[in-house]
Amino acid sequence: MIIASQRWESNKMSKLEELITEYCPDGVEYKLVDELFDIKNGYTPLKSNSVFWENGSIPWFRMEDIRTNGRILSDAIQYITPEAVKGNLLPANSLIMSTTATIGEHALITVDFLMNQQITAFSLKEKFVNDAEMKFLFYCFFDFGKWCIDNANKSGGMYIIGIQKLKQYLIPLPHPEIQREIVRILDNFTELTAELTAELTAELTARKKQYEYYRDSLLTFGDEDLCNSQNYNMQNLSDVLKIKNGKDYKKFSEGEIPVYGSGGVIAYIDKFAYNKPSVLIPRKGSIDKLYYTEQPFWTVDTIFYTEINDEIINPKFVYYYLQTQHLERLNTGGGVPSLTQGVLNKIEIPVPYPNDIEKSLKEQQRIVDILDRFDALCNDMTIGLPAEIATRQKQYEYYRDKLLTFKEKQV
DSSP states (O other), rough: HHHHHHHHHHHHHHHHHHHHHHHHHHTTEEEEEEHHEEEEEEOOTTTTOOGGGGTTOOEEEOHHHHHOOOOOOOOEEEEGGGOOOOOBBSSSSEEEEEEEEEEEEEEEESSOOOOTTTEEEEEGGGGTTTTOHHHHHHHHHHHHHHHHHHHEEEETTTTOOOOHHHHTOOEOOOOOOHHHHHHHHHHHHHHHHHHHHHHHHHHHHHHHHHHHHHHHHHHTOOSTTOOOOTEEEEEEEHHHEEEEEOOTTTTTTEEEEEETTTTEEEEEEEEBBBOEEEEESBSSSOOTTTTSSSOOOOTTEEEEEEEEOTTTTTTHHHHHHHHTTTGGGOOOSSSSSSSOOOHHHOOOOEEEETTTTHHHHHHHHHHHHHHHHHHHHHOTTTTHHHHHHHHHHHHHHHHHHHHTTBBBBOO
């Protein structure tokens, strides 16, 4: 499949080269963004005024629309009423770009619309209607998005890029025939890549389900060898580890020690809270998302860390076993999901061969080794299906960037 697609791409590239030779032998002219587009920021109508929101008919786009429905949008998740409109609607076939917080995500909007203040709209100026293909410009916005990330400023703890900075970006504008040919190539290549990625993702999903089933089976201890009380013993979590609270980190300097919150690493500092293998358990928020680390770390108050007695139990064994417990079922919070030390300490964990520590640790390590290999095949971005999916995406981005790179015409 790869070889066939490369041959197909090579043939298309030859046609493209012929068009470039015919129409742009001396290079391609680049245009500043504000020369091509009318640029406007979005806004949010007053939420407390129901007149602006009830039975709305005007699509009002947010980042959630791109995340949920993709990059070619004709329908919004939320709508506003004509009473909420300030001035005019933005015209169909405009591009939008996220320019606050999450930077550089873009989409092509095919209906008249408005959007919130995290998004900037780019509407093609009338004088370029016959010179520019919007789908070509849509593909150019992938590189524009990367540029925005590199050039954004941090203001009040949030990344932002303003209109004055956006105006500095240059976009190539080759002859329309060249633009249309590039769009044809990229549309087809995008479809092929999406089909292949969907197949690989479906396979990965199936592998993960298989892994979870196998993991749960390994850690159930229901086979004849371990099912009697002489071969395993259920112990409270508090018997094999101590659960510790996280603390604020902001008084420390920047460094290389990761700081974990309930959503993952949020910063790096120069001091650690603990430097031995540990299972990190969110206290608030994503309480089913566990982390395992063998490196020094710090945790904030939204996530617990554990000091594990590795003389009787393997820390990685604890991590894998807790994954089978679906901690979201132990939620004690009303609004934000929450866990308490008291609830966690009562979780029972099986310790194989409790009367023979050496044999117990050996059995735990055997299970960990099996699950490590399976987990890597499902989640490690350097091997297996995750690596294959990442490679396909990088290959697509490489060809896309190559197609959109031109010799600049000297004027």
